[in-house]
Amino acid sequence: MEQPGTPDFDYYPCDHKINHVEYTSHALTLIWSDQRTSQYHACWLADNDAGSAVTNTLTREREIDFVDMPGDIGIQQASVSDDGTLNIAWTADWPESRFLPGWLRAHDYSNDPMPDDGLRQATTWNINDLTEPPTTDGTEILRDDDVLEAWLDNLAQYGLARLANVAPDDGMVADVVRRIGPIRPTNFGFTYDVKTKANPDSNAYTDMALDSHTDLATREYQPGLQFLHCLKNSTTGGAGTMVDGFKVAEDIRVENPGVFEILSTWDWTFTNRARETDYRWVTPLIILDRDGQLSELRMTAFLRGPLAMPFDRTEKAYAAYHYLVEKIREPQYRLRFDYRPGDLVAYDNRRILHGREAFSSGEGERWLQGCYSERDELRSRLRILARNRRAAIIGTK
């Protein structure tokens, strides 16, 4: 049972009451039992009305856009009912609205214009911080939500998290990832087998070492998440390596701002080289968001296409690239681990650079099975797991 009076399917337990309401036609102020003051605009309240005049009660999606409400809508009267909800009568010809205090408190943009959604914040690391992938026992991963949440919490925070003892069965990685959300298929398939192949269509399918890289840098969207499940490993060598690309980029930004500027603004080309597909993408190697924060790294030496920069930038660009690669290779950044059958490693492919050491394919068998998904699915699943806990609180009140 969802709570009535909210425009979504979530739960909003609240330890505080609305003690006092003040309003003008344009805005409303609440004073809470803990003395906190919250303000809301009339237009914002009208826009977020959970009632059937605005919100479809089946889909909980908005039926009437704000633009189609009376242009002169304003607060005529506001009061708190005995059950604690806020009731608003409007100046225009428009049905009354009611708002749950817990929902209002959770969306108090006057005090916090970027409310915390409860997900773990990313923390960058090198091998002084992490000496092995954060690990959760995965025996019960298909059944136990606590195991799922512990694993995903690590993935949200470190961009890297391992499950141990996941049944080493063909197809198991897909079953595990479906616990989070849909898999993202690519030209390499729905899932893919990382084994040596007679006629490889990627260096990944040989026994050579792979330098630290992101996957599918050739695409408009690099997959947000990658999963590798070890089914068999009796070869020598082939250790996995992980580098927190955000940590490397942060350090370059401090140590060599000129190189950082080049790496984060000049465009490189990535191209795949295949018989049936021809993906290309042009992008800086370090991608910042509009606020200058690290958003993504693109780094796959074996998929770099011919550099196509203005002529006089070319040598400088190669020098910056050289600097970046040497930095990524510094041992302080490289977390190294063995793949044991049953290990399932997940990482943020837009932040973490993964690689492997060479192995001897003549001596034994090595079989990793992998797939991709998106960071959206990780965040959605963590929010739903938290929502389920809130539902339990509401249910017992």
Add this chain to the structure above:
Amino acid sequence: MEQPGTPDFDYYPCDHKINHVEYTSHALTLIWSDQRTSQYHACWLADNDAGSAVTNTLTREREIDFVDMPGDIGIQQASVSDDGTLNIAWTADWPESRFLPGWLRAHDYSNDPMPDDGLRQATTWNINDLTEPPTTDGTEILRDDDVLEAWLDNLAQYGLARLANVAPDDGMVADVVRRIGPIRPTNFGFTYDVKTKANPDSNAYTDMALDSHTDLATREYQPGLQFLHCLKNSTTGGAGTMVDGFKVAEDIRVENPGVFEILSTWDWTFTNRARETDYRWVTPLIILDRDGQLSELRMTAFLRGPLAMPFDRTEKAYAAYHYLVEKIREPQYRLRFDYRPGDLVAYDNRRILHGREAFSSGEGERWLQGCYSERDELRSRLRILARNRRAAIIGTK
């Protein structure tokens, strides 16, 4: 048979010969039979060597990164063979390289640092330019590459292209999209049926009108391509509508730069409202790339979450939103068309806003089947179709 001497699987027919070569240790100049002059750096040439010292001849991916070549690599001697290829001997201890003239000409960054990959450039439109979706007969879409290419060329250019007479069979849309590349599954499934449902999890599954919108604005990546295939339609109403969001944005940029600034820099929240998923994304409504060019629109009124902006921006933000919605609704932008069984409409979901008028679900049956894919797949398929033509030219020479 691919051409030897290129670091990829493409074909490089060339009508021009290298007449003359000049070089220093650091750079090389070619003078072609048509008098064009091209320059290349030594580091660039070494980095793009297609020989087995650098490139894996099976995968055509780079095996040795530039960083691992001799630091002092420079041109010792350069000459053109009788067969027209350029041969380079290096100053360092490194195997000789050879380059095909067609490949060198196609990657002449000294004259064109952003080479044209042959894809149709996007052109924006309103209903003075297009009165119906550009349409190709799709009877042979599963067999005929020319039909595929004609359809996809329109999609690349207009962001909107229709096939007519595609067999109205369940699952056909997936077969057609697989001609381009992998389908992107979402929480709505691999494909989805747009019909009225008893317990809808989206407004799309009701019979109500849907304002012009993009799909999945709640995700880190809105799907690049959407496909809707009409299998049945005996209802009244329900016309499809398409608006070129880039055209609207271009016009706002000129007519009201202040509003454009707000729409392209202030963050809005999109949230889906579902029982099993909780996707959220924070983004401007108009998204520009680093050069200020239009990159994407995000616009789904029924998935707008509670606005979470600094308090003093809120009323201005609503006013800008109001302006945008009214602009999108201007009849000059709204291409309107009927869904006939057999029609399959494709559009760029990051550029084109789609919608529908209300229909009467009591009177007949309306069944659209849809799925998503990415713009990467469109571009890759068009390049491969063009590559196949180049192969034919090489084959007959």
